[in-house]
Amino acid sequence: MQLVVAAIGRAKNSAFAPLIEDYSKRVNRSGPSIGVKSLTIVEAEAPHRLSGAKRRLAEAELLRRNAGLDDTLGSKKTTEKAFLITLDERGKSFSSIAFAHLLQHHVDGGTQRLAFLIGGADGLDSSLRNQSNITLTLGQMTWPHLMVRAMLIEQIYRATMILSGHPYHRE
Numbered sequence: 001m002q003l004v005v006a007a008i009g010r011a012k013n014s015a016f017a018p019l020i021e022d023y024s025k026r027v028n029r030s031g032p033s034i035g036v037k038s039l040t041i042v043e044a045e046a047p048h049r050l051s052g053a054k055r056r057l058a059e060a061e062l063l064r065r066n067a068g069l070d071d072t073l074g075s076k077k078t079t080e081k082a083f084l085i086t087l088d089e090r091g092k093s094f095s096s097i098a099f100a101h102l103l104q105h106h107v108d109g110g111t112q113r114l115a116f117l118i119g120g121a122d123g124l125d126s127s128l129r130n131q132s133n134i135t136l137t138l139g140q141m142t143w144p145h146l147m148v149r150a151m152l153i154e155q156i157y158r159a160t161m162i163l164s165g166h167p168y169h170r171e
Contacts, residue, residue, distance in 0.1 A: 006067040007122035035107035060125035091135035100159035
């Protein structure tokens with residue numbers, strides 16, 4: 001199974017860039033042992049000229065395209081079914097172990113791609129939450145979107161460690 005994290009905003013020069021890079025490398029090293037072929041991060045720049053609902057809608061289109069979910073903007077149509085998880089403070093909370101079991105369920109079930117979508121500073125357009133299979137929260141507090149990216153990728157890595165029986169995760 002391939003994992004895709006599609007996000008608004010570029011982490012390149014942020015304080016979170018080293019964390020995101022480190023945990024991404026860890027996932028790509030540990031993932032194959034549990035059936036996760038790769039983790040790809042796709043970033044899109046937020047449209048600066050827009051604000052509010054129009055900005056969220058434009059970001060939703062970028063996220064769909066970057067996750068391979070929408071061919072209306074000129075991207076190549078995807079033939080494999082992706083399971084879509086959006087991140088939003090109104091979503092469902094998972095423990096690390098429950099999240100690992102979710103990953104394992106999709107590996108075992110033959111899901112080709114698990115796509116995680118992270119909106120920009122203004123959050124996600126409701127159309128994305130409605131389209132998603134699961135809306136996930138990393139807590140009821142509001143987090144900076146770049147921090148959410150780092151936290152999500154760490155949790156993906158933690159899930160690979162849980163599923164492989166590695167002691168990284170302590171109960």
